[in-house]
Amino acid sequence: MTCKKNMVIIRSFKQRPVCSECQMRSLSGPVSDKKFKKLFDIDPKFYETSAFLRDIRYQYSLYQNLTEKQIAAFKRVVDEFKNPKKKQINAIVPKAPTKEEQAEHKQKRAKGLFQSERSTLRALRTK
Incomplete structure (x- = not known):
């Protein structure tokens, strides 16, 4: 699955050249498990902005299962998107x-x- 419509930045030779639009179309398939259905029921904007969330969803579509670490990381990233923390300016700029x-x-x-x-x-x- 490679994108032929949009240009995509690739930082490693291991990455797949797929734009977020094409990947979102492939991820829109139904989720059969109730646990994962609830997990993946988040705002589509989160998927559009985060390649990490799209990748986790893609892994589920391939294997129909996720590890506990993947689930925990997915939940943590979604929480960070829902409740963004302000950056501490003091840590960046010397007083x-x-x-x-x-x-x-x-x-x-x-x-x-x-x-x-x-x-x-x-x-x-x-x-």
């Missing part, structure tokens, strides 16, 4: 130094402490 820290830094620079630290490091490297 700005306070005025006290800036004043202390200026005093050290005026005394030349940074200069002496560099010279000691150079001396240690040469030994």
Whole structure:
């Protein structure tokens, strides 16, 4: 099953070149098991945005069964889609130094402490 309509980005030679539209058509088949029917009954937008969810559904259509780890991962990803967490900006962007820290830094620079630290490091490297 390869897509001949749309261009698809492939990051590995192991991936199948299938666009989300074609894959969604193949996944729209009926689910016979009640447990999996309830599991796969989610918003179609989730399937369109996540190749991982489409792949799990594709694995079910091939083998008519999933492992416990696959089911747990599927549920976890669906929960993340339903309840997205805000990214912590503090972890990405370093915080700005306070005025006290800036004043202390200026005093050290005026005394030349940074200069002496560099010279000691150079001396240690040469030994």
